[in-house]
Amino acid sequence: MTSMILNGERRAVRAAAETPLLYVLREEFGLNAAKFGCGLGQCGACTVVIDGEAVFSCITPVMLAENRQVTTLEGLGTAEAPGPLQRAFIDAQAAQCGYCIPGMMMRAHALLARDPDASDAAIRAELEPHLCRCGTHMRILRAIRLAADAMRPRSTAEAGR
Amino acid sequence: MGLGVVGIAAAGAALAAAWRSEIAPVPPPAPASFDPALVRRGADLALIGDCRTCHTAPNGAAFAGGLPLPTPFGTLYSTNITPDPETGIGRWSQAAFARALRDGVDREGRHLYPAFPYDHYSATTDDDVRALYAFFMSRPAVSAPPPPNELPFPLTIRLTLAGWKLLFLRPKNLAPDPAKDEVWHRGRYLVEGLGHCGACHSPRNLLGAEITSRAYQGGEAEGWRAYALGAASRSPVPWDEAALMQYLRDGFHPLHGVARGPMAPVVENLAEVPREEVAAMARYLASLGAGPRGEAAATPSLVPASAPGQAPQAAGAQAAIPAAGTDLYAAACTACHEGGRPPPFGGISLALSTAISDESPRNLVNLILEGLPVRGGTAQPIMPGFGAVLTDAQVASLAADLRRRFGGGLPWPDLDSAIREARAARRLAARPAAAMTR
Numbered sequence: 001m002t003s004m005i006l007n008g009e010r011r012a013v014r015a016a017a018e019t020p021l022l023y024v025l026r027e028e029f030g031l032n033a034a035k036f037g038c039g040l041g042q043c044g045a046c047t048v049v050i051d052g053e054a055v056f057s058c059i060t061p062v063m064l065a066e067n068r069q070v071t072t073l074e075g076l077g078t079a080e081a082p083g084p085l086q087r088a089f090i091d092a093q094a095a096q097c098g099y100c101i102p103g104m105m106m107r108a109h110a111l112l113a114r115d116p117d118a119s120d121a122a123i124r125a126e127l128e129p130h131l132c133r134c135g136t137h138m139r140i141l142r143a144i145r146l147a148a149d150a151m152r153p154r155s156t157a158e159a160g161r
Numbered sequence: 162m163g164l165g166v167v168g169i170a171a172a173g174a175a176l177a178a179a180w181r182s183e184i185a186p187v188p189p190p191a192p193a194s195f196d197p198a199l200v201r202r203g204a205d206l207a208l209i210g211d212c213r214t215c216h217t218a219p220n221g222a223a224f225a226g227g228l229p230l231p232t233p234f235g236t237l238y239s240t241n242i243t244p245d246p247e248t249g250i251g252r253w254s255q256a257a258f259a260r261a262l263r264d265g266v267d268r269e270g271r272h273l274y275p276a277f278p279y280d281h282y283s284a285t286t287d288d289d290v291r292a293l294y295a296f297f298m299s300r301p302a303v304s305a306p307p308p309p310n311e312l313p314f315p316l317t318i319r320l321t322l323a324g325w326k327l328l329f330l331r332p333k334n335l336a337p338d339p340a341k342d343e344v345w346h347r348g349r350y351l352v353e354g355l356g357h358c359g360a361c362h363s364p365r366n367l368l369g370a371e372i373t374s375r376a377y378q379g380g381e382a383e384g385w386r387a388y389a390l391g392a393a394s395r396s397p398v399p400w401d402e403a404a405l406m407q408y409l410r411d412g413f414h415p416l417h418g419v420a421r422g423p424m425a426p427v428v429e430n431l432a433e434v435p436r437e438e439v440a441a442m443a444r445y446l447a448s449l450g451a452g453p454r455g456e457a458a459a460t461p462s463l464v465p466a467s468a469p470g471q472a473p474q475a476a477g478a479q480a481a482i483p484a485a486g487t488d489l490y491a492a493a494c495t496a497c498h499e500g501g502r503p504p505p506f507g508g509i510s511l512a513l514s515t516a517i518s519d520e521s522p523r524n525l526v527n528l529i530l531e532g533l534p535v536r537g538g539t540a541q542p543i544m545p546g547f548g549a550v551l552t553d554a555q556v557a558s559l560a561a562d563l564r565r566r567f568g569g570g571l572p573w574p575d576l577d578s579a580i581r582e583a584r585a586a587r588r589l590a591a592r593p594a595a596a597m598t599r
């Protein structure tokens with residue numbers, strides 16, 4: 001049986017080892033932020049973070065999450081207490097239909113964790129695997145920039161400690 | 162290699178006579194002075210020669226140079242071949258251009274490094290040199306000095322290259338073959354000359370020269386294997402003229418897979434040249450023979466195992482997979498590679514994959530890690546990479562398993578080092594997709 005650390009908590013998975021992680025998240029754990037878009041690793045809607053790396057959960061068999069840290073959008077904050085990235089997306093009103101947004105946010109989360117000072121060009125290049133049918137790209141970029149700016153003083157302060 | 166360097170240096174020193182004189186600068190010719198038809202021909206020839214591919218930096222102006230070319234000897238930067246008088250070739254006469262192309266000596270008389278494939282371009286006819294000159298001299302001039310090369314002494318002494326040339330630069334023997342038709346001859350001229358296929362597909366010796374006795378037996382380029390062509394090919398299905406044509410034109414073939422790595426820009430260039438030129442290249446390449454493996458193998462069915470419609474999408478695919486334990490291939494690969502759809506919408510059957518039958522695991526490892534990234538604006542098969550989620554041990558076990566199932570060869574002894582090298586290259590490139598697109 002697969003066991004993973006999901007948003008900070010150790011969870012046992014009932015589904016078969018080859019089940020796509022996306023299905024496990026949505027059906028077994030009721031975490032519906034990650035979306036099914038294409039099922040082929042081509043749109044980014046299902047993106048989650050495993051051990052700091054953004055991955056397409058639709059093509060990732062859950063066996064690969066064994067004993068690893070899986071973070072979904074639900075792990076970044078709640079409706080009542082949104083995390084800085086979520087706050088920035090709300091402030092920038094970056095969602096149109098919103099279907100692509102959780103995936104975009106998770107990849108941005110991984111990028112900013114790795115490189116808090118990511119340039120606009122780096123953010124663009126990083127998000128290249130993600131599609132948005134609604135065309136909110138400019139607002140998404142603005143939201144990520146906002147989030148990076150909001151997070152930076154804190155991360156610099158932490159680094160200084 | 163140390164000895165080799167000394168060897169080159171010695172040969173170079175002995176060759177003071179190899180000094181080449183400067184060719185006098187000319188006022189930059191007016192672009193309008195060239196016949197448009199000649200310029201058009203030059204454009205096609207420049208595509209076949211892949212000039213743009215090396216002489217353009219990522220996101221840089223076309224032909225303005227500056228692309229870093231990692232070689233086993235150090236990093237070279239491609240030069241500016243726009244007609245800018247100061248930083249490009251604006252003051253080069255046609256004679257100077259011809260000498261650079263065919264002898265590897267620039268207008269000032271300096272020997273050029275053989276990363277510039279003059280060992281192939283030497284075959285270029287006078288007419289084609291004229292067309293290429295007309296093409297380049299009518300490009301927009303861009304002022305862009307190339308970054309200095311990063312080479313160790315004594316390779317910084319260009320005269321050492323005279324020694325290299327003395328040892329390795331031989332005129333191509335392109336004597337007519339009465340048994341062959343005109344198309345074949347045209348193809349041979351393009352493949353051996355401007356197309357410089359052997360620059361990647363032939364192995365090189367310790368001094369970086371192609372080993373002519375082992376032409377087309379497979380080489381490497383920028384962290385990728387350039388597969389053996391012709392008789393040494395390890396393709397599970399023999400290549401034929403039609404398949405070569407389709408692959409070179411479309412960038413993929415349902416029985417052979419997708420051109421990626423440094424081959425991707427090559428097929429993008431060939432997609433733009435007149436059909437007959439590519440057809441001629443395909444005819445010549447087909448005449449190099451089919452590999453032993455290819456000749457023996459029957460063509461496997463294009464639609465393997467699962468019935469069409471059973472596993473159309475990755476996320477829906479687990480239903481089609483029998484309880485497979487921790488079988489990574491079954492869990493991660495079969496949905497596309499046994500999904501019953503040929504490329505471009507599905508993956509090829511891995512029984513057809515030369516990446517798996519090849520003697521080196523490097524391409525398979527690259528593909529597992531990076532997939533087939535989208536290349537701007539082309540309708541091409543794509544594959545997601547698994548490098549972000551697979552550990553090195555998992556990549557190794559998957560690659561070894563694929564080799565066992567489909568490779569028909571011995572296990573790869575150098576699998577772990579190939580994975581280490583591919584990971585290191587991937588880290589260097591901020592984003593693999595961006596690094597591979599130019």
Ligand code: FES
Nearest residue numbers: 037038039044058
């Ligand atoms: S649903 Fe996973 S990439 Fe589209």
Ligand code: FES
Nearest residue numbers: 098100132133134
């Ligand atoms: S907001 Fe609708 S797809 Fe991006």
